[in-house]
Amino acid sequence: MADYQYDVLVIGAGPGGYVAAIRAAQLGLKTACAEGRETLGGTCLNVGCIPSKALLHGSELFEEVAHGTAAKFGVKTTGVEIDLSVLQGEKAAAVKDLTGGIEFLFKKNKIDWLKGYAQFKDAHTVEVAGTTYTAKHIVIATGSSVMPLPNVEVDNDAGIIVDSTGALALDRIPEHLVVIGGGVIGLELGSVWRRLGAKVTVVEFLDQLFPGMDGDVRKEAAKIFKKQGFELKLSTKVTGAQVEGKTVTLDIEAAAGGNAEQLKADAVLVAIGRRANTSGLGLENIGLELNARGQIETDHDFRTKVDGVWAIGDVIPGPMLAHKAEDEGIAVAENIAGLTGIVNHDVIPGVVYTTPEFAGVGLTEEAAKAAGHTVKVGKFPMLANSRAKTNREPDGFVKVIADATTDRVLGVWIIASVAGTMIAQAAQAMEFGATSEDIAYTCHAHPTHSEAIKEAAMAVQGKPIHI
Known part of the structure; x- marks a missing residue:
């Protein structure tokens, strides 16, 4: 047997990659992670999920005070201004805190950070910044980048x-x-x-x-x-x-x-949109071809067709979401360690963090019907939800889609101020194979936005209370 430097070498330190590295190290595998950015965390923590949420939150606070409902609740203000440099500074602080946290976790779990971009030499060997490293298992977790638009040239430095x-x-x-x-x-x-x-x-x-x-x-x-x-x-x-x-x-x-x-x-x-980051990896050196969409195909356990090479996250088919990549990172590490790592790709929630938020999990009504289901649908407007009404957050609804024969929940779609938080309940219910009746007869705290999920499930049964 070859004498490898590492049991696992992960290429990319985004949400999928860093999680895979941490889980592999927790399982006792000698682990390294190659990352060419100055900081860990990939697109999500550096120029994606985290900085965007900082700006969203700051802008929400400004609008609420300057133009929103704050005055309705007796909050009186004059001369409200936005200091953009301070807002951008707070965004940078959030990024620094979280990327620094990943670096701390790497040190805590004794993961070697190979600083540079990795390129395959063979299925068990990569070169990073001029140095060659070998590993029994290599996980590709290089994420994605923005998709260009023909005839519209992006120049971020110019800012136009x-x-x-x-x-x-x-x-x-x-x-x-x-x-x-x-x-x-x-x-x-x-x-x-x-x-x-x-x-x-x-x-x-x-x-x-x-x-x-x-x-x-x-x-x-x-x-x-x-x-x-x-x-x-x-x-x-x-x-x-x-x-x-x-x-x-x-x-x-x-x-x-x-x-x-x-x-x-x-x-x-x-x-x-975004596209998978696969260029420069030297995939041709290991005979790994891409599909028609430029992604790497894997089996259920995240193995590629090349023995010892695995792939997760945005470089493989499926929604390009950080939490999907994280779950796959845990699963691939457990599979490498000989355990059973599973990701249920039918229950991956998605959220849009606008105001209100938009969230969904499972099938749309259109997809459910196209898949051959006869469906029952229950909808409940947030306007009739006591907490949303009190908070002056009337926009949106909860929609529960269930199979008409089995009553099993096929999908849940939410528009609400806290839809991103509410959708977790729906995802967990679906993971356990819940019926709409299961949700309808689960006691929900009052007054909460989540009561709208209960009412929508009751509407599937034809018996909502508050509409």
Whole structure:
């Protein structure tokens, strides 16, 4: 048997990679993690989930005091201003705290951080910053990066046409921000800058926002964002962009063609999706090919077709979500150690952290019917929920989709101020195979937003109380 330096070597220290490394080390495996960033945590902690939530929270506080419902509760203010440099400083502090925490965990678990980008030499050997390392098992966890848009060149340093990384670091509040892409990232970051004072226009190729979400949620999303002041240009594509000084002119037209026009702005965010980070890994050196979407295919245990090479997170098929990658990181480490690591990909919640929040888990109503289910649906409006009503948070609803024959819950979709927290209950119920009746007869504390889940489940049974 070969004498390897490590039992496990993880490539990438994002949510999937660092979790895989920590779990492998906990299981007694000698572990290393190769990461070329200056800090650990990947896109999520450095230029994704965490910094965006800091800006979202700060902008929510500003809007609540300056333009929101605070006055209705007797909070009187005058001359409210936003200090963008302080807000950006708080964002940086949050990132520093959390990335530093991962470094501490690496030291605590005796994980070697190989500083640099790894490239395969063979299935058990990689080169990092000019040094060769060997491992019995190598886990690819390199994540994803923003997808470019043809004829629209991103230059984050200039701060005019930016991607999500650049939109997190703007040193000014744009007068007019155009967001290309009506998905999660575009609407979250668009919300930040709209709350701080920018006019925001969203250009989306499809006829509705939030691709992949339940149809009722997508319809309601358009109403909510329009009410908040967003301009939505749906069924529209961007064909080009010209920057002159501090102004950008976008060429747009109907998605089906024709009706060309121009749109001027002082900032443009390109947020049309993400793609797997696989270039530069030297996959050709180990005979590992990509699928049609540029991803690495694995089996149920996250093995690739190359013995000893595993893959998790955004580089494999499935939703590009940090929590999915984390669960896969735990599972792959346990599988390598000879245990049984499992991820139920049918129960992966997704959340949009706007105001209100949008969340879902399981099948949409459309997908459930397409899969052959006869469904029963229960909906309950947040307007009828006592806590939401008291807090003056009337937007949204809870929708429970159940199989008409077995009553088993197939999907839950929520629009509410705390939908991201509420969806955990639905995910756990589905993980245990709950029926809508199980949820309906579970006592929920009053007054809470989560009572709306109970009522929606009761509505599946045809017996909601408060509507």
